[in-house]
Amino acid sequence: MKIKVIINGEKKVLDIEPHEILLDVLRRYGYYSVRRGCDTGMCGICTVLFDGKPVPSCSVFAARADGHEITTLEGLPEAKEFAELLAEEGADQCGYCSPGLIVNTVYLKKLKIKKMDEAKIKLIGNLCRCTGYEGQHRAIAKFLGVEK
Amino acid sequence: MIKNYFRPSTIDELSELKIKTNGYLFSGGTDLFVKIRAGAINTDTVIDTKYLENEELKIENKKLFIPLNTTYTELRKFIKANQINPIIENIVKTIGSPMIRNRGTPVGNIANASPAGDFVLASYLLNASVILKPSSKKIPVEEFIKGPGKIELEKEEFIYGIELEILDDYKFYFEKVGRRNAMIISIASIGLLIKEDNEKIKDIRIAFGSVAPTILRNKEIEKSLIGEKIDKNLFKYLANEFFNLSSPITDVRASKEYRKQLVYNLTLKAYINLYEKVVI
Known part of the structure; x- marks a missing residue:
């Protein structure tokens, strides 16, 4: 069909x-x-x-x-920018989960989410088995422009 | 292997297809296709309900009507926009992950009739009725769900929607015990609603998930507590009663002994969180 x-x-x-x-x-x-x-x-x-x-x-x-x-x-044209931030922060090890995380994080940027707690809740369905998420969270904070 | 895919647009068409093909209905498909791939369901026909012309979410006489095809995300938006009390929202926000909530539906959760279904627990607490078509039957959810995965549905019928009570002035507690943050399928869960009158119970509803073949709720016990003073002893009594009433199984997630202990502990924890101090 x-x-x-x-x-x-x-x-x-x-x-x-x-x-x-x-x-x-x-x-x-x-x-x-x-x-x-x-x-x-x-x-x-x-x-x-x-x-x-x-x-x-x-x-x-x-x-x-x-x-x-x-x-x-x-x-998603913004994907490259975020991918570079992930690399900068050491948030890729095997990199297998990155595309899913990038798509979802770019979506959060479109929603103009600027609070880390909110971003974490929205990204709860994106698993990474290598990094322990710290590097990813740093990259996400930079990309979304999280206010400290 | 799926060979046929149908998109009925009317109730009668859907009903006829269901009789003729014995196919599986789906809306989001977040559950069905996982089961088909895992070999747990074998069917050559699936029927998509999304193209059915059906009603919208609506509030009527202090009741919330949720039609089939409404996703969890749409439900949350509606609850927020209409400032409905947060009981349903508190349960729905723990279901699956944001991605799953964009596809999955409350009606699908009821149709699966899992004792671990979080929306099923919410529907028991809120005295839900299941509305079937084309018969237009309206059945209380606890009569509709007969056991794990078993529902009272005639060959030509399908679930058209569910109707839940909207409650005000109730204290509410919900917790599920699982092994991770997202996509928790509960090991055990509790939902508690209390309406008070001078530190005494005016109405109480208590339900447990994953500790019996269906959601565990007992209206006789609830009725017997009306007028009782709310204190720790009362909850110790409740914890004991439900410890005895629960009949969990051992599976990959937890043993039955652990689940029974959770029933006891969660009941007391609900009291402590609502009346003493918040503990995590």
Whole structure:
């Protein structure tokens, strides 16, 4: 079956199988920033923006994306700035979870969130198993312009 | 493997598809597709309820109506905008993660009928009714949910919405014990509502999650406490009663002995937090 979507601002018609999950379709079409983590919606690694809101793409039925707008890390110009901050603060070790965290943090910037406590609550669904989060929190604080 | 995907737009169409295909209904799909992938559910047909023309969230006669397809995020926004008391909000904000709340729905939580379902616990506390279509039946949630994953639904029926009481002037306590901050599936949880009159109980509702085949609530005990003085002894009595009434299982998250002890401890903790000092 075919679905019409807008991915990163571009209108696309995607050919999908009825059983497919959005995560698999996005990867098949070359959006490799969207990575498979736990595959159960728990880790946040596969986060994309669905009509502007963060969702785990591993738990979205691909057919349901028909007529909707999807933004992956590739479609977020602010991603690079945050990625550099993550590197600066030593917040990447294996780096596997970074795309999901970046998508969600850029979303927080759009919401103009400037309080660290609020940011932490909103990012509760993005797991990192390497860093212990300290470096990430420093990078997030810089990126969002958290007031001290 | 899923071979068929349907998008009914009317109640009758949905009902007919359900009879004909025996397919699984979904809205957000945050639960269904995980189960399908894990092999826990095997179906060749899924039916998307999102395209159904249905009603909006609304308040009528001090009751909140939540239709199917309303997500947790939408519910929270509505509660904030309409300044509904924070009981539901306090429970909903602990469900899943922000990403899951953007997709998952309260009606889906009721349909799954897990004894660990946090929204199920909220619905028991707020004397919820489940509204079915096309029959238009209205069933109290504790009669609708028969056991873990078991609900009272005819072949042609589906859950159209739920209706919860909106309460004022109640003291409220909710806590769930889990192993991490996000995506907690509770090991045990407690929800407590108390309306007072001169330091005595005017109304009390107490419910526990994950410690019995369904949410544990006992209206006889609640009724027997009306007029009683609120003190630690009363809560010790309650803790004992519910310790005995609970019938948890041992699973990957915790043992049944630990869960029973949690029932006792959480009951006392609720009292201490509400009436003595806040402890974490």
